[in-house]
Amino acid sequence: MSENQKFFPNYTVGPDAYDAIETVCSRYGTKAVAIGGKRALAAAKPALEKALKNSSIEIIAYEWYGGEASLENSEMLMNLDSYKQADMVFAFGGGKAIDTCKYASLISGKPFFTFPTIAATCAPASAEAIMYYPNGVARDTYECHKPAIHVFINTDIIAKAPDVYLWAGIGDTMAKHFETSLAARGRNDLSFTQALGVEVGTMCYRPLVQYGAKALEDCKADHTSEELEQIALTNIITTGIVSGCVGVTINSNIAHALCYGLTVLHQIEKNHLHGEVVSYCTLVLLMIDGQMDKVDELYPLYKAIKLPTKLADLEVTRDELGPVVEKMLSVDDIKYVPYKVTEEMVYNAIDALEEYNKAH
Ligand SMILES: [Zn+2]
Structure with a gap:
């Protein structure tokens, strides 16, 4: 696909989002196969059936995606009779089930729609499939060129999902503005699409500061709200647009590099979610970058919703940081910072943050 073609995610959001299925999907046929995680399918089925009751679209089968985003599961799905008979695929879940269907759709060419049941990642709106080996080890990210044709974000279902996903989603989304703006700093070689993505990136943090705490409260109470809708759109759609526009050299740097560094610690892998870290x-x-005004702006939100602000919040001690910082400075992401990040800078920043916590 040529560089000058760009596909953006389309979406419908709200407690009645599924009512738009008929209008959006009927031009692609009448038979859909619903694929997803077991919890996701169970959560979405009543609303889906209600929305499709008097429509031209029929769900011919509900299929489990297999439990891992693997090429093997994509293959397994494509071999199902229901998949072969379906005119289109409806994918339900958060990340892995959706990416499994995304990859299958890349190979099979079946029209593909996403129905996020949590608001944790941009998978429902992104054109990349992050795939794993059947044993759960990361395999590769596959460029699918186009996101799903449409994303149906039912905020009632997202409100009723465990709030920890929304919480971690906020944590991961927050990074995107700060990483993309840092990577883009001083670069005058950005394409139109990359520059657009960097600008859209500011929307990865402002709504979070404004609506994050209330949205999380509403998610805990299992009811949808304007604030929850704002955050669901931020976590799913804005991140999808930004990642899809900026490309790898802009998409992530210091925060994700340190996160990958921290994953060498057993307690991080075991007890803490990606977005939290x-x-x-x-x-x-x-x-590291000396943006104290932004630390001051974010800190109250972090405290309000209990995101980690110091090492102890992640069960990490300073003397465990050796291999963490070593790994951090070895991953590709760190190359996209506009200056050289040294070990000393990382330690100084971590120490300064510990002091900041004591003072606030
Ligand atoms: Zn991330």
């Missing part, structure tokens, strides 16, 4: 690492990025 990334949110701490964003504060370290701001410290």
